Amino acid sequence: MSTPTSEPIAAEHTDSTSHADGASAMDQRLAGLPVRALRLLRATREAIQQQRADEADQLLARAQTWAGGHPEYLRLLGVTRHLQGRPQEAVDVLRRGLEIAPGDALLLMNLGTALRATGDLRAATVALRRACELAPEHAPAWYNLGRALAQDARSGEALDAYERALQLDPAHGGALIGYGDAQRTLGRIDQAAAAYREALKQPNTTRAWVRLANMRTIRFSAEESAWLERLYAAKTLPEADRISIGFAYAKSLEDQRRPIDALSVLNTVNASKRRQLHWDAPAHSAITESILRAFSSPPATAAPKEMGREVIFIVSLPRSGSTLTEQILASHPQVEGANELSDLEIVIEAESRRTGRPFPAWVAQATPEDWRRLGQDYLDRTQRWRRDRPIFTDKALSNWRLIGAAMAMLPGARVVNCRRDPVETCFSCYRQLFAQGHAYTYDVDELASFWRDYDRAMRFWHARYPHRIRDQVLEELVQDPEAQTRGLLDFCGLPFDAACLRFHETPRNVRTVSAAQVRQPLQASGGHAARYGDLLSPLRAALGTR
16 A cells, blocks of 8 residues: 655665764664674665665675574665565565664664554654654654654644654744644645745755645745746756656646646656656556446445445545545535545455455356345444544545445445546646655646546446445536535435634545635636646547547
8 A cells, every 4th residue: 555755765774874874873773793894884874865765675695694583784774675665575574674673763763664664653753752752853753753643634743743853843834834734734835834934944855846836825935936047947957856746846837827837847847757656547447347348237245225324435536626625524414524534445455355356357246145244344443533523535536436435335335426627637747746646636637537447437336326425526516615515415315514614714634635725715717727728738639629
């Protein structure tokens, strides 16, 4: 299972050797090892800091003979495995190191970051809190604790951890950005923007530009726009930074009403980002088709008819009004907005491992009792979201592929499908640099292909579950908020509550890029695509619209 990240993994594993006395601190951690091992492990650490995972792996292989059982060797090996995208192996290695050195704060910090990457946020938080207890003056430990807490939807606690990191190191760029993220999640948009702008004064914080750009309610100043233009033109800018800067620069050009220039930059940075990612549009379409075939007839289930009545699934493509819909529902006193949960996908993946067959290959063999069991697993996993309110939203957008399984597992659940004009949807995705995933959004033809897969699937599910799925059309919601809100609440079995019309006043955690937008009342807008006119003809042609 993947974990959202917005910065190099090595930055998460920063240790005390990053300070001026780094060499002596490293020597202390390598006490008792021969000079040859000391030299190799110093080089390993340098390779890790430069994101050169293969080089670090080779250096560790050479050092194994002399240092293989040393806790610092195991620590660096664990960090390397994490850097290689093998976090579970990293966890295993780091735990071996802790068996040798159970009170090592750096090992605990590195273990916490690796556990966070596996999705085990509870264990990650335990390890990172212990690291902070053992090394209370170590800013990176507090920073990483903040990241784990933020990912676990504990934004208030995350804010406290980031504040502690910044008390210890006011120039910690990652902590400044994390602090801004937490403030944005809590709806404190001005404080978030201020933190991002402060982060820009520090080195290696270009991602703060993207954070500012993603808060679509924030306009860049003339000075910031000029700064972005200079940065984007810099010949020495690393490719990853150029992509981040490019998306922000395109936003500043939009603010200046220069659509031709903005689209030119977007085309360039999207193409660059796409080259870094793997995406197979025909394979995705084939998988979608296999899922629809597997559920050509709704499977029999032993789950009671009302099982899952606590759940409202919200599905859509990104940038289709899903955060707005969740904010409206979460403004109701009976509904907890849980944001984007991975639990449904985790339950399905676990069943695939149990059966030894990938989803949906095992669907035909699933018994009615299997579906009931899977539904109960999901409800057990999501119990935390029903502590204060009886109903919760699950806004994992990609669950549109799993609706057939969700309906068999949870017959009482409801699905709200957020729709928006396809050109506006796809172009809004194209203007967005995502922290992780959504590889299909960086190419116009692949975006259109993905939208067609989604559209075909949702029409399929509608035909089979007509009373359990509602289309929530963004344009209709903007045009008539009260009628659409009443219809949404009625579909969800909820009495009308006027607070849902004042959704922008609702204090809650919103962990998506739309966090700033849903803090404002609904506003009529012609959309961004309309401002580009014929410049978007290739997208319209790919979607089959004119």
